[in-house]
Amino acid sequence: MSLIGDFGVDPMTPEQFDAEAALFGPLTDSVRTLMEATLMSEAEADDVARARALVDEAAALLNTRRGGIALGTRWGTDGIRRSWGNAVMGLRNPVAPPLEFTHDDDGPSWAEAELGGLYEGPPGLVHGGVVALLLDQALGSAAFYAGSPGMTGTLTVRYRQGTKLGPVRVEAALDRVEGVKSFVVGTVITPDGVCAEAEGIFILPREVRHLAGELAQSFHPGEG
Numbered sequence: 001m002s003l004i005g006d007f008g009v010d011p012m013t014p015e016q017f018d019a020e021a022a023l024f025g026p027l028t029d030s031v032r033t034l035m036e037a038t039l040m041s042e043a044e045a046d047d048v049a050r051a052r053a054l055v056d057e058a059a060a061l062l063n064t065r066r067g068g069i070a071l072g073t074r075w076g077t078d079g080i081r082r083s084w085g086n087a088v089m090g091l092r093n094p095v096a097p098p099l100e101f102t103h104d105d106d107g108p109s110w111a112e113a114e115l116g117g118l119y120e121g122p123p124g125l126v127h128g129g130v131v132a133l134l135l136d137q138a139l140g141s142a143a144f145y146a147g148s149p150g151m152t153g154t155l156t157v158r159y160r161q162g163t164k165l166g167p168v169r170v171e172a173a174l175d176r177v178e179g180v181k182s183f184v185v186g187t188v189i190t191p192d193g194v195c196a197e198a199e200g201i202f203i204l205p206r207e208v209r210h211l212a213g214e215l216a217q218s219f220h221p222g223e224g
């Protein structure tokens with residue numbers, strides 16, 4: 001698996017990205033609302049059946065023209081890459097909460113999100129795998145922002161207390177770099193305090209190590 005992906009695809013201009021974001025961003029938000037409604041609806045059976053037919057019609061409409069199985073990484077003529085399919089922050093991925101990271105110049109980054117019932121594990125709590133998912137992205141992003149991009153080699157999560165559904169903050173920062181390995185730490189915090197802590201080792205795969213500098217410059221905050 002390549003960290004870069006999609007070589008051979010023509011880079012898109014910022015204007016093309018803006019147009020796509022304007023078209024599909026609101027659709028993604030609407031689908032997210034639909035997913036929440038699907039989970040929580042107590043509508044009458046007839047209304048549920050009608051909603052299903054409408055959803056099927058919408059899916060058929062969108063599928064009249066479509067790509068393969070995933071969006072992949074899209075490069076811009078500005079040298080910035082966008083991963084709009086990313087499961088945590090992707091602009092076109094309704095599964096993403098989404099998390100939008102802000103970061104300091106030297107890497108520490110943070111994001112806040114409201115996690116509703118779509119992310120439930122134990123009753124009223126965020127699924128542990130989702131907590132790990134958010135931390136994986138946060139730590140990986142912090143490594144990128146710090147100029148040491150890599151893939152997750154190892155992620156260790158300590159769950160200190162249940163993470164209640166609701167407002168969640170994720171923070172991460174680069175601890176140190178040893179050769180090609182970036183050691184990153186992070187936390188998930190709610191109004192109850194720190195719920196989970198993580199340590200991760202992020203490694204730039206050997207086949208793209210020669211592109212380290214280019215990759216470190218290519219990350220677009222908030223877009224994966």
Ligand SMILES: CCCCCCCC(=O)SCCNC(=O)CCNC(=O)[C@H](O)C(C)(C)COP(=O)(O)OP(=O)(O)OC[C@H]1O[C@@H](n2cnc3c(N)ncnc32)[C@H](O)[C@@H]1OP(=O)(O)O
Pocket residue numbers: 001136137138140141144150151152153154179180181201203204205206207219224
């Ligand atoms: C912007 C995006 C942010 C990212 C957030 C999301 C992150 C993700 O989801 S990434 C997807 C999940 N991760 C993966 O799929 C990774 C799969 N694994 C791999 O691709 C490879 O095994 C990879 C890249 C981790 C290492 O392979 P490779 O580049 O061949 O490493 P290699 O040259 O053998 O080893 C380099 C060093 O790393 C160490 N190392 C290798 N694998 C691991 C590991 N899994 N954990 C810890 N250390 C490791 C080696 O011991 C070696 O250490 P040293 O330099 O001290 O001798």
